[in-house]
Amino acid sequence: MKKRIKFGGMAKCISYNGTKIEKHYRHIFKSDKYVIELLKEFDLLDEMLWNKTKMAYYSKDGLYEFGTPTSLLKYKPLSFIEKIRFGFSVIKIKLINDYKKIERYTAEQWVIKNCGENVYKKTWEPLLFSKFGNNKDKISMAWLWGKIKLRGSSSEADGERLGYLNGSYERLTQKIEKYLLKNNCKIKTSEEVKSVSKDGRKYVVETSNESKEFDYVVSTVSYDISKKILKDVLSSEEINKMNNLKYTCAKTLLIFSKKSFSPFYWINIGCDYIPFGGIIEHTNMIDCNEYGGAHLIYVSNYMDKNDRLYALDEKQLFEEYNKYLKEIGNGFDDGDIIELKCFEEDCAQPVITTNYSHNILDIQMKENGIFMANMAQIYPEDRGMNYAIKMGYEVAANIIMNERLD
Numbered sequence: 001m002k003k004r005i006k007f008g009g010m011a012k013c014i015s016y017n018g019t020k021i022e023k024h025y026r027h028i029f030k031s032d033k034y035v036i037e038l039l040k041e042f043d044l045l046d047e048m049l050w051n052k053t054k055m056a057y058y059s060k061d062g063l064y065e066f067g068t069p070t071s072l073l074k075y076k077p078l079s080f081i082e083k084i085r086f087g088f089s090v091i092k093i094k095l096i097n098d099y100k101k102i103e104r105y106t107a108e109q110w111v112i113k114n115c116g117e118n119v120y121k122k123t124w125e126p127l128l129f130s131k132f133g134n135n136k137d138k139i140s141m142a143w144l145w146g147k148i149k150l151r152g153s154s155s156e157a158d159g160e161r162l163g164y165l166n167g168s169y170e171r172l173t174q175k176i177e178k179y180l181l182k183n184n185c186k187i188k189t190s191e192e193v194k195s196v197s198k199d200g201r202k203y204v205v206e207t208s209n210e211s212k213e214f215d216y217v218v219s220t221v222s223y224d225i226s227k228k229i230l231k232d233v234l235s236s237e238e239i240n241k242m243n244n245l246k247y248t249c250a251k252t253l254l255i256f257s258k259k260s261f262s263p264f265y266w267i268n269i270g271c272d273y274i275p276f277g278g279i280i281e282h283t284n285m286i287d288c289n290e291y292g293g294a295h296l297i298y299v300s301n302y303m304d305k306n307d308r309l310y311a312l313d314e315k316q317l318f319e320e321y322n323k324y325l326k327e328i329g330n331g332f333d334d335g336d337i338i339e340l341k342c343f344e345e346d347c348a349q350p351v352i353t354t355n356y357s358h359n360i361l362d363i364q365m366k367e368n369g370i371f372m373a374n375m376a377q378i379y380p381e382d383r384g385m386n387y388a389i390k391m392g393y394e395v396a397a398n399i400i401m402n403e404r405l406d
């Protein structure tokens with residue numbers, strides 16, 4: 001059951017000029033096989049656009065293309081020796097097959113040991129900041145390994161090809177919804193689940209509207225919400241593991257502009273004084289004519305819930321960001337802005353600390369009919385729609401197995 005009126009969760013869309021667009025930037029990788037299979041099942045695979053995208057790094061010396069062997073050679077923030085060390089460290093990471101060997105190190109420790117501090121500061125630190133905000137120095141090397149090793153298949157010598165579903169991923173969620181309704185599933189998007197308790201062999205689910213009995217309960221919400229809803233049916237060990245996890249919140253500013261911001265799809269910010277982590281220009285992946293000629297620019301920021309920026313509305317947030325956007329963008333002018341939107345998510349990104357594998361919950365809880373499948377259980381891969389779908393299949397397989405054993 002979902003609290004919101006529409007399907008989609010963090011992948012939900014808004015309408016702009018009659019076209020749907022996700023509230024947070026969105027792409028998939030060629031290695032995301034579970035989304036790709038699902039798109040195929042719902043006859044949408046032919047409508048995937050796989051476009052080349054360029055990535056850049058912004059430092060106080062300027063904007064540099066980053067992410068391909070050629071761009072590395074031209075990358076001024078690193079010396080020749082540092083470029084070689086960086087290149088070798090990427091090869092070394094790709095040769096590691098067992099992430100458990102490196103999960104006890106933070107990415108910061110591992111990269112500095114293997115390439116030196118300047119390489120860390122000018123390459124991976126901005127990426128970690130753009131994903132984890134001020135928790136960047138706590139992140140396990142296993143997470144970075146997952147990014148480099150598992151995502152490699154989207155990369156080509158001259159850049160990366162990222163996938164976007166023409167017309168937005170809402171087309172997929174709508175097809176799934178139709179399919180479920182046709183197959184006698186009941187979907188209640190406007191009821192909030194409050195608690196789950198046990199009554200004999202059944203589980204009683206209490207929502208904002210009603211109370212109902214079920215044989216199985218699958219929680220796909222964050223640990224922070226799950227531990228409140230499921231407190232009567234989880235073991236103290238399971239609750240402790242949930243308490244050990246910290247999330248960062250996401251605050252995304254979406255700018256609709258008359259002009260393009262830069263030639264890059266993704267810019268990681270490598271300056272301490274800039275209060276956001278990344279700029280993702282969606283219309284450098286998808287043609288702006290899909291949106292009536294408007295350029296769609298997401299300014300991404302991960303932060304703690306008590307960060308003062310988290311409570312700001314779109315105008316206030318833009319005021320905070322404007323002078324830095326002018327500094328980075330190619331003639332960026334607030335006069336070109338058509339519209340601003342901002343969106344936030346409380347539990348947007350689990351903070352993947354060292355030895356994270358010790359803290360992960362299985363999909364099946366100790367209580368036999370209770371299952372949990374959320375982004376905190378995705379590891380060492382990075383959270384994403386692909387792994388949410390994969391976990392969905394795993395839960396279904398577990399329930400089918402349980403039924404057979406019964």
Ligand SMILES: Cc1cc2nc3c(=O)[nH]c(=O)nc-3n(C[C@H](O)[C@H](O)[C@H](O)COP(=O)(O)OP(=O)(O)OC[C@H]3O[C@@H](n4cnc5c(N)ncnc54)[C@H](O)[C@@H]3O)c2cc1C
Nearest residue numbers: 001002003004009010024026027192193250348384385388
């Ligand atoms: C800024 C940002 C950018 C991202 N970019 C990408 C990307 O490019 N590609 C990609 O693959 N992934 C991306 N992701 C990750 C992706 O959005 C998530 O992996 C995916 O949404 C997880 O889906 P989910 O169903 O597990 O959880 P969610 O999307 O969080 O859905 C949980 C649902 O539960 C509902 N809910 C909460 N509490 C209750 C309650 N008490 N009762 C009933 N319902 C409740 C919520 O309203 C929500 O609908 C991004 C995430 C963020 C934050």
